[in-house]
Amino acid sequence: AQSVTQLDSQVPVFEEAPVELRCNYSSSVSVYLFWYVQYPNQGLQLLLKYLSGSTLVKGINGFEAEFNKSQTSFHLRKPSVHISDTAEYFCAVSPSGGGADGLTFGKGTHLIIQP
Amino acid sequence: KAGVTQTPRYLIKTRGQQVTLSCSPISGHRSVSWYQQTPGQGLQFLFEYFSETQRNKGNFPGRFSGRQFSNSRSEMNVSTLELGDSALYLCASSLIGQGAEQYFGPGTRLTVT
Numbered sequence: 001a002q003s004v005t006q007l008d009s010q011v012p013v014f015e016e017a018p019v020e021l022r023c024n025y026s027s028s029v030s031v032y033l034f035w036y037v038q039y040p041n042q043g044l045q046l047l048l049k050y051l052s053g054s055t056l057v058k059g060i061n062g063f064e065a066e067f068n069k070s071q072t073s074f075h076l077r078k079p080s081v082h083i084s085d086t087a088e089y090f091c092a093v094s095p096s097g098g099g100a101d102g103l104t105f106g107k108g109t110h111l112i113i114q115p
Numbered sequence: 116k117a118g119v120t121q122t123p124r125y126l127i128k129t130r131g132q133q134v135t136l137s138c139s140p141i142s143g144h145r146s147v148s149w150y151q152q153t154p155g156q157g158l159q160f161l162f163e164y165f166s167e168t169q170r171n172k173g174n175f176p177g178r179f180s181g182r183q184f185s186n187s188r189s190e191m192n193v194s195t196l197e198l199g200d201s202a203l204y205l206c207a208s209s210l211i212g213q214g215a216e217q218y219f220g221p222g223t224r225l226t227v228t
Contacts, residue, residue, distance in 0.1 A: 036219075043119070043205055043219035090158065102148050102160030102173060103217065 002027040002093045006106035013081055014114050021076040021109045023091030031093040033074040034103065035065055038088045047089075050074065051096070061085070086113045117141065119208050119220035127226045133194040136223045140187050140208030147189040148217060149181060152203040161204075164189055165211075193225075201227045 007022040025031065032051050036044040048059025055067040065076045074091060088110050092103040120139045128134050140147050149161040160173040164183035181191040187208070193200055203224050207217035 041221075043221045044207075045219070046216050049216065092158075102150070102163055102171065103158075104160070105150075105158035107157045 002029075002031060002095065002104045004091050004093055004104055004106035006089075006091055006109050008109050009107065010110045010112065012112045012114055015083055016080050018079050019077065019081050019085075019111065021089050021091075021111065023074045023076065023106060025072050025074065025091070025093050027072075027093060027095070030096040032096050033065075033067060034092040034094075035059065035063070035074070035076050036090045036092060036105075037061075038090065038108075040087075044090065047076070081111070081113050083113050083115065085111060087111060119206055119218050121204075121206050121220040121223050123223060124221065125224045125226075127228060128196050129228055130196055130198060132196050133192065134196060134225060135190055135192045136204055136206075136225070138189045138191075138206030138208075138220060140189070140206075141218055144208035144210055144218070145187055146209045146211060146215070147183055147187065148207045148209075149189070149191050150205045150207065151175075152205060152222070153201075158205070161191065196227045198227050201225060 003026045005024045013019045034049045035047040038044050047063050048057045050057045050067045058064045063078050088108045090108050091106040094103050122137045146165045148163040152158045162172040163170050167183045178194045183189045203222045205222045207219045209215040209217045
């Protein structure tokens with residue numbers, strides 16, 4: 001079984017400042033890692049994913065994340081945020097060894113951009 | 116290419132009733148997964164279908180069921196509704212499932228009174 005911990009339920013940041021949203025996971029098997037964003041009254045949109053290879057992953061909207069296997073972390077970063085980045089962000093994992101397990105999500109981090 | 120569509124978008128039901136939600140995946144996607152999103156429990160996996168077969172199921176009671184048709188469209192059914200079933204139900208489709216990007220629909224907001 002897998003579990004995901006998003007350490008901050010809410011992160012307030014000033015516009016144009018950098019931000020890091022933290023994600024740690026626990027799993028007895030190798031996993032794929034994902035970050036999704038959810039805007040109000042909408043479904044989830046994939047920001048980026050790590051399947052294998054380079055541990056630094058670049059996604060849409062200027063976001064990037066770094067996979068750290070020893071620390072079992074997959075933190076999301078953006079060097080300069082905009083008002084439009086205000087949303088709920090979810091970290092998720094799924095087993096990489098095959099099968100049909102669904103995504104296991106963290107509780108989410110609400111990113112609040114202050115002008 | 117059209118995205119994942121879910122109908123209806125909003126639904127109000129009474130305790131004890133049953134409900135059926137529908138999901139149409141992106142054309143060519145054969146895997147459909149369902150998730151329940153609530154403020155208290157967050158996003159939880161319900162089940163996944165691939166080629167009309169349920170491949171996995173999350174930790175939900177038997178009142179929650181689903182099916183997939185030959186055109187990959189999927190339905191989920193909740194019988195004997197409880198107040199706690201009030202949630203946003205999200206459907207996601209992907210090409211093959213494991214590791215493939217899941218594309219989410221806008222969800223169906225179910226309110227049980």
